[in-house]
Amino acid sequence: MTASHIALSRFGYGLKFGEEPPRDAKRYLLSQIDNFEPKPVQIAGRPDTTELAGKFVDVIHARNRARTIAQDRAESMGMDRTRVKVSLEEYLPQFPAEVRGTYLEPIKALIRDLGFRFDMAAASDTPMMERLVHFWSNHFSVTARKIGTYHQVGNLEFGAIRPKVRGKFGDMMKAAVLHPAMLFYLDQFRSIGPNSPRKRGPGRRGLNENLAREILELHTLGVNGGYSQEDVTEFARALTGWTIGGLRQTSRFAPEGARGTIFIDAFHEPGARTIMGKTYRQQGSEQALAVLDDLATHPSTARFVSTKLARHFAGDVPPESLVRRLERNFLRTGGDLESLTRTLIEAPECWREGPVKFQRPFEWLVASLRFAGGDQFNERQIYSMLVALGEQSWNAPSPAGFDDFEGNWAGPDALIRRVELAERITRRAPFAANILDRAKAAFPGTLSENTRLWLSRAESDRQALGLMLAAPEMMRR
Amino acid sequence: MTMNVIDRRTLLSRGMTGSLVIGAGGLSAPRLAFGQETGSKKLLFVILRGAADGLSMLAPVGDPDFARLRRRSLREYENARKADSFFAIHPTLENIGQAYSEGEALFVHAAATAYRERSHFDGQNVLETGGSSPFSRRDGWLNRLASLIAAKAGRQPKALAVALTMPLALRGDAPASNYAPTRGRSASADFMDRVGKLYENDPQLGNLLSQALETREMAGDTEMRNLRDYQKTGELAASLMRSEDGAQIGMVELNGWDSHVNQIGVFRRQAGQLDALIGAYRSAMGSEWSNTMVLVATEFGRTVRINGTNGTDHGTGSAAIVLGGGVRGKRVIADWPGLADNQLFENRDLRPTTSLQSVFAGSVSEHLGFGPRETMSRLYQDAKEAPLKGITRA
Numbered sequence: 001m002t003a004s005h006i007a008l009s010r011f012g013y014g015l016k017f018g019e020e021p022p023r024d025a026k027r028y029l030l031s032q033i034d035n036f037e038p039k040p041v042q043i044a045g046r047p048d049t050t051e052l053a054g055k056f057v058d059v060i061h062a063r064n065r066a067r068t069i070a071q072d073r074a075e076s077m078g079m080d081r082t083r084v085k086v087s088l089e090e091y092l093p094q095f096p097a098e099v100r101g102t103y104l105e106p107i108k109a110l111i112r113d114l115g116f117r118f119d120m121a122a123a124s125d126t127p128m129m130e131r132l133v134h135f136w137s138n139h140f141s142v143t144a145r146k147i148g149t150y151h152q153v154g155n156l157e158f159g160a161i162r163p164k165v166r167g168k169f170g171d172m173m174k175a176a177v178l179h180p181a182m183l184f185y186l187d188q189f190r191s192i193g194p195n196s197p198r199k200r201g202p203g204r205r206g207l208n209e210n211l212a213r214e215i216l217e218l219h220t221l222g223v224n225g226g227y228s229q230e231d232v233t234e235f236a237r238a239l240t241g242w243t244i245g246g247l248r249q250t251s252r253f254a255p256e257g258a259r260g261t262i263f264i265d266a267f268h269e270p271g272a273r274t275i276m277g278k279t280y281r282q283q284g285s286e287q288a289l290a291v292l293d294d295l296a297t298h299p300s301t302a303r304f305v306s307t308k309l310a311r312h313f314a315g316d317v318p319p320e321s322l323v324r325r326l327e328r329n330f331l332r333t334g335g336d337l338e339s340l341t342r343t344l345i346e347a348p349e350c351w352r353e354g355p356v357k358f359q360r361p362f363e364w365l366v367a368s369l370r371f372a373g374g375d376q377f378n379e380r381q382i383y384s385m386l387v388a389l390g391e392q393s394w395n396a397p398s399p400a401g402f403d404d405f406e407g408n409w410a411g412p413d414a415l416i417r418r419v420e421l422a423e424r425i426t427r428r429a430p431f432a433a434n435i436l437d438r439a440k441a442a443f444p445g446t447l448s449e450n451t452r453l454w455l456s457r458a459e460s461d462r463q464a465l466g467l468m469l470a471a472p473e474m475m476r477r
Numbered sequence: 478m479t480m481n482v483i484d485r486r487t488l489l490s491r492g493m494t495g496s497l498v499i500g501a502g503g504l505s506a507p508r509l510a511f512g513q514e515t516g517s518k519k520l521l522f523v524i525l526r527g528a529a530d531g532l533s534m535l536a537p538v539g540d541p542d543f544a545r546l547r548r549r550s551l552r553e554y555e556n557a558r559k560a561d562s563f564f565a566i567h568p569t570l571e572n573i574g575q576a577y578s579e580g581e582a583l584f585v586h587a588a589a590t591a592y593r594e595r596s597h598f599d600g601q602n603v604l605e606t607g608g609s610s611p612f613s614r615r616d617g618w619l620n621r622l623a624s625l626i627a628a629k630a631g632r633q634p635k636a637l638a639v640a641l642t643m644p645l646a647l648r649g650d651a652p653a654s655n656y657a658p659t660r661g662r663s664a665s666a667d668f669m670d671r672v673g674k675l676y677e678n679d680p681q682l683g684n685l686l687s688q689a690l691e692t693r694e695m696a697g698d699t700e701m702r703n704l705r706d707y708q709k710t711g712e713l714a715a716s717l718m719r720s721e722d723g724a725q726i727g728m729v730e731l732n733g734w735d736s737h738v739n740q741i742g743v744f745r746r747q748a749g750q751l752d753a754l755i756g757a758y759r760s761a762m763g764s765e766w767s768n769t770m771v772l773v774a775t776e777f778g779r780t781v782r783i784n785g786t787n788g789t790d791h792g793t794g795s796a797a798i799v800l801g802g803g804v805r806g807k808r809v810i811a812d813w814p815g816l817a818d819n820q821l822f823e824n825r826d827l828r829p830t831t832s833l834q835s836v837f838a839g840s841v842s843e844h845l846g847f848g849p850r851e852t853m854s855r856l857y858q859d860a861k862e863a864p865l866k867g868i869t870r871a
Contacts, residue, residue: 187737190786206785210737213791217596223611229595229823387703388659390641397526397732400598407615411643412654412689415682419672423664454675463668470672472679 001353002445009477010313010356011345012127013366015442017373017431029128029345033338036129038163042116050155051260053180054246057148059094060106064147106150113154114386114393115379121366122375129165132341134362135312137161137394139305140176140219141401142185144394152181153394169305169335170296174289177215178261180244186211186399189247193240193269198253207269212236214399220295222304227276234273238280238288241268302330308404309340314349315356316405322349355476358406361389363477364418368469371442374430389417415475422469426462435464443473515630515845517768519718521727521758522619522646525751525775526601527735530789531796531827532781533744534570535584535809539563542816546781550741560584560809569748572756573798577807582800583868585836586811589777589829591860595791597735600776605646607834609859616649618856622841623651623726625855629847637692637724639704639714647728654688656717658701663693695723707731707750711757719765729754734775737788755800767802770844770869774798774833780825781816794827799840803869810836810865832862839865 001010007025008015012032015021022028049056067084074084121130137157144153160175176182183189191208192199199206212235217223243250245258253264263285272281275291282290295301306326310318329336329343344350359367365385369377377385386392390409396402426432436455439447451471458464468474536554537543539562544551554565558574564586566574576582592603592611599611607618619636626634636653638644647653664672669690676683695717704710710729718724731751736743755771762769778795794814800806814820814828822828834857842852842864849864 187786190738192785194785208737208784208786209790213595218598223594223596223599390657398597407645407648408642410681410685412685412692413656414642415685416689416693417659419669419686420659420664423668448678450678451675454671458671459667463671466668467671467675471675472682475682 001355003351004444005446006351007128008442008444009367010350012131013121013124013363014127014370015438016123016125016127016370017438021441021444026345030342032126032128033166033341036126036166038165039158040120040124042119042123043158046113046116046154046158048155048159049151050159050180052246053148053152053184053260054244054250055094055259056106056151057184057244058246058248060147062094106147110144110150110153110394111379111383113158114383116154117157117393118366118379118382118386119375122369127370128341131363132337133157133162133165135309136165136172136176136337138396138401139308140173140182141396141399142179142181142394143396143399146184148184149181152179152184155179156181157394164337166338166341167336168296169301169330169337170293172337173219173296174292177211177219177292178242180261182211183242183244183261186214188239189243190249191236191240191243192267193237195271196240196267196269198264198266207233207236207240209233209236212239215292215295218400220304221298221300222307225298225300225304231275234275235288235291237269238273238275238291241265241285242288243267297331297334299331302327302335305335306330309344310349311404312357313344314347314352319349322347325349357477358410359475359477360402360404360409361391361414361418362386362393364474365389365421367474368422368425371438371469371474372425372429372431372465376428376430385421389421390414418475419470423466425469426466429462429465432461432465435461435468439468439471439473447473515626515847516632516725517721518845519723519725519727519762519765519769520622520841520844521714521718521729521769521771523729523731523751523754523771523773524601524604524644524646525734525747525773526597526730526732527775528597528600528777528779528791529734529747529775529795530736530740530744530779530792531586531588531775531794532778533740534567534748534796534798535560535586536565536567537563537586537813537816538565540813540816546816547783549783549787553741553745563813564809564811567744567748569745570752572752572759573800576755576759576800580806581802581804582798582806583804583808583810585797585799585831585833585865586809587794587814587827587829588774588797588831588833588836589794590833592777593793595777595793597776597791600791602645604774604776604833605644607837607857607860613859617644617646618837619646619726619728620649620651620653621856623647623653624649625847625852626725626845627651629845634725635723636726636728637717638728638730639710639717640728640730641704644728644730647726652684652688653726654685654692656689656692656696657704658696658713692717695720707753708757711754711759712761714754715758715761715763715765718769719762736779737784737790738786740779740783740788743788759800770799770801770804770840772797772799772837772840774837778827781821781827782825790825792826793822794829797833797836799836799868801844801869803844805867805870831865832860834860835862835865836868840868843867843869 003025004021007028011029071084124130142153144150156179160179164172187208188211194206209232213232216227241263245254245262253266254262265284272279280287280290306323310322314322333339455464538554557565557568559565590603591609592600602611605617606614608614623634623636638647638655640655641657643655701709714727718727734747774797775795778792779789780792784790812830814830838853838856842849853864
């Protein structure tokens, strides 16, 4: 691979239709840091509805309760319960005016946001920065399968990741792990200190360790980062009180109108906490924030984050020299993500010649549609394609996010699905011409003889485009 | 009313004759014609991702502490099938319970891998790789089993995951593939031929493509669009495995067992999926069922106590199921550790007393007619325990 090809495909999402390949690969990448637009036109008009998280959940719960009651009633009258329909329309008046319409059905909001995400990447002039956004979004992965997260995963990526992708790791981490999407996903919003004022008395819900464990294991220190089960439990106690406003179970304890992520003193476990040998005597919300601040710059975090970054840009088993380079930078700058990005660009290990990664389905689809050009697919179609390819955004199999090893993606069925989709994409491609020239530009100096041969032998421009999308050059970076 | 007092080392493995079988070593190894039948034997591994609760799957209703710790669950088991005088099978597991009663399924309880922490991802890594600790191995135990079969039988067995992406248990040096139904129209034959030419000098892509085409041919024209219909998934797995040139090793994944909230409801939903899958697979295998073994396992169990959100958190010991036409079923193999506070692992989890590796190695060695110790050492290099004996009818 040439430097220009690496800059385009390994760092970015490939050459966009109509673009010229970069002359100076490094400068091309460095300029992307400055030119990145956190809120491009696709989402400029999209309201951030993070603060309405609680409202959504309560309304949806009300609808579900009503449906169950109606179904029970139908069944007791000898009817088929699955045929009972309770429409969200009845509950529409309970929605704030600004969120009617596209927010009406959770799945619609999810697919719309997924479309925004995809379109921004496909149209971007700073594709390396888009890749980094997706990398961090996957690091702070929320799976949109629980009610309440559908509306919020887009808000998390657009509001907590995009604006902070050039900032401090700690700021992004705090914004992500305390985002309503995460608080729902990992059950934090219902975690209540066993000795908190709210908990006293039997039968109330109590401590839930889920968020505390995943922050330590997946977001900061890593599983071998030096914490114990007792540290997890202590951290979970420190996190109690962080919840979501506007829910029935929280509104009684929160100040009037408190919405989005809030802190409720009455849920918080009183007392000092000891985590990995350090005692945190802070009161209330400050306690968990102090823990998060320490975790953000902990040497284990630097190691863990550097390893993941290195794996993404230098191969499944990244060179130790690169991990150390990133780690040193992380520790020196206190986790400055812009500086880490510059370190990646300057690191010789990221410019190794051969392809170092098998493209993941999302990467392949973005690169394919950038190459093909046009915006002929709507968000529903993009959504279906990603599902069929095996990587529906914001729907990772676990809180660990999608895995970044070749073995999980280079399967027979996964490949044939790409081949099939390649042919389907070309049927509607508006710009099926000059494919060989475009391929030479997109893979400067590295298009193989065999690929050239079969592109030139294609029976039509359209078929040539399909073959290019299925070609080996498109499958790896 | 008399109550059985169960102490920690009481063994509850009762054979169909009602005799009390003492532990894993209590049975002699069956003698099998070595390797002779290997070629026709099928194995399906069903992984339950998210940590399935063994205490719900096979409830120790005879343990007085169960009633104390899981009071709200008791009603589930009032009319449930009894595995024996001590354990009750979750009522949603109808097909599996039926197989149990017919002597073609057994449960193993208080079982776990070597992993003793509580991360799903690491737990699944250990369960699938068969390593002694997370990430200590890059390949999966099912993949190593495929290599072992190849070495013994002299030909490479087909290994196939019915999954959208390749699960870790099947990754490794031996060829393996995955398959999931798709709703998209397949590509034209001409286009596919040309892509084959594009991959001519690319061994990785060339191999992947030819494996994929082979599998598609075998699955035939299913009307499925995804794997969310568990009954159809079971039927599909059977259609890919039952023919002579079908897959000898199969794997299916079931997600969603992580019941931090609403233990009873989540488990009921999940058990229904598992049961539909197993029931459909068993009947669709037809006469091949007699040559088939199914292993069902999860990465670890869940806390014995209910948490603050009516769910359970990550635990340690859980239950596993072995089914098959040749399985000596209608038994629970368990060295029951007890549920009193001082009997729990780290004062929160069901204490594991049986190693899942020994269950797997013992089951597949007897099923395939391989030496148990050799199988153990090939699949689980780091394991020190002996493989479990007496899983199949000799």
